[in-house]
Amino acid sequence: MSSLLITGATGFLSGAVLAKALSENAFDHYLLLVRASSAEEGLSRIKENLQRFACDEKSLSSLSLQNIIIGDLAEPDRFLNDERLLEVTHVINAAAVASFGENALIWKVNVEGTLKFARRMANVRKLKRFLHVGTAMSCIPEAGALVTESITHKEEEEHLVQYTWSKSSIEQLMLEQCPALPLVIARPSIVVGHSSLGCRPSSSIFWVFRMALMLGKFMCSLGDKIDVIPVDYCAEALLMLVKRRTVEERVYHVSAGDERSVSFAEIDRAIADALGQPPLSSDYRQVDYEDLIQCRREFKTIYGPCNERLMLRAMRLYGEFSRLNVRFSNKKLLGLGMPHPPRFVDYIRHCVETTRGTSIPEMMKVDFK
Structure with a gap:
């Protein structure tokens, strides 16, 4: 058995x-x-x-x-x-x-x-x-x-x-x-x-993409992949x-x-499409962490009630990962007969729909226990 x-x-x-x-x-x-x-x-x-x-x-x-x-x-x-x-x-x-x-x-x-x-x-x-x-x-x-x-x-x-x-x-x-x-x-x-269920089981990490795009700037470029x-x-x-x-x-x-793997530009377009708004495209700016520190007073206006220090910590940590622009080879797994995964942008609409009305600070709680 x-x-x-x-x-x-x-x-x-x-x-x-x-x-x-x-x-x-x-x-x-x-x-x-x-x-x-x-x-x-x-x-x-x-x-x-x-x-x-x-x-x-x-x-x-x-x-x-x-x-x-x-x-x-x-x-x-x-x-x-x-x-x-x-x-x-x-x-x-x-x-x-x-x-x-x-x-x-x-x-x-x-x-x-x-x-x-x-x-x-x-x-x-x-x-x-x-x-x-x-x-x-x-x-x-x-x-x-x-x-x-x-x-x-x-x-x-x-x-x-x-x-x-x-x-x-x-x-x-x-x-x-x-x-x-x-x-x-x-x-x-x-x-x-x-x-298919989007973020209904968990909003873990999805909030990072929403946070960066709401701010209009982050540490990665739109051409970087994730x-x-x-x-x-x-x-x-x-x-x-x-x-x-x-x-x-x-x-x-x-x-x-x-x-x-998908680029941040593709993610931007997919989230914008799900929200019924134009993508950031040329309005987005790649910045250093120091630039994010300078705009911390805007956080409450953009994200609602939040802990500025925690937001900055999250931006630093996830910003460092986001700009790595790395992909992880899956040839060994595929060689065992596992099919290719769906692309993030193929199901991102479900993530947007299942987090409507939930603030970034609320979504962050699962990753900053």
């Missing part, structure tokens, strides 16, 4: 994975790691998250208290002795503190707790695949590059944020300290929205990687690749 353990099951990506797995009857049994005070509360949180993905009632009712394992990677010792782990055949480890803010839990969860969990699962005899979800940005790509998969580890000071440093570090530690773990690493690029995929495509790829009997590579990008 196949048994899939999903960590971070109330999150954006894991919710999409579980919704798709249930709809396809991909596994015989599911074990879902949830932070909650009781199994009842955990099950309720899982179902509430699945409803954001329009999960049907049949799929929702298939889950019970037996599918819930109460635990937190911040305190892994509390669940690692659960006997149900012995029956697990496949793992999708997507739990992480995915904040670009300053969060004391990033290292505790993403590295220390995850390593303890990996060590435990390496001793589960029935385990066939441990799919760890990293991030394509952990490799610190060179500006303008088409990046191929690599497990090269770079120093902390080269990372823009602690999040990418933590994701790079845990990959190295698992490879070094868990040789018996049937490990495959999936590195998604930038996951934004859902190809590698974006929808969460449902990413979920499909993760399920394929975890279920596939054999894989030849240790690391796979889940990305738009060179062919399906």
Whole structure:
């Protein structure tokens, strides 16, 4: 009997994975790691998250208290002795503190707790695949590059944020300290929205594009490209990687690749079209971060009530990423039979429609926990 353990099951990506797995009857049994005070509360949180993905009632009712394992990677010792782990055949480890803010839990969860969990699962005899979800940005790509998969580890000071440093570090530690773990690493690029549900499941990162275009200036040029995929495509790829009997590579990008990445000019036109307004085109200006600081007094007028310092921090962080103009090669994933993803501009209208009436500061909360 196949048994899939999903960590971070109330999150954006894991919710999409579980919704798709249930709809396809991909596994015989599911074990879902949830932070909650009781199994009842955990099950309720899982179902509430699945409803954001329009999960049907049949799929929702298939889950019970037996599918819930109460635990937190911040305190892994509390669940690692659960006997149900012995029956697990496949793992999708997507739990992480995915904040670009300053969060004391990033290292505790993403590295220390995850390593303890990996060590435990390496001793589960029935385990066939441990799919760890990293991030394509952990490799610190060179500006303008088409990046191929690599497990090269770079120093902390080269990372823009602690999040990418933590994701790079845990990959190295698992490879070094868990040789018996049937490990495959999936590195998604930038996951934004859902190809049909837009930002209904989560507004994560979509607000960055709206913020920059509302301001009329940002640190990237309109000609720069960005590698974006929808969460449902990413979920499909993760399920394929975890279920596939054999894989030849240790690391796979889940990305738009060179062919399906989009320029900021295309994004501008698509958002403008969805809003029924003209694109910025020649009115847009590429600026340095110092120029953004100078216009901070305009933020409340443009965005409504907001924390100017947090807005500037967001602009600096995402501005640095946006002007990298990198794409992540997806040839290895496509070589396994995975189809090309939709282009961001092909579903961006859904993202616009599902965030109407929501302010930029409200949308930002998911990424600055």
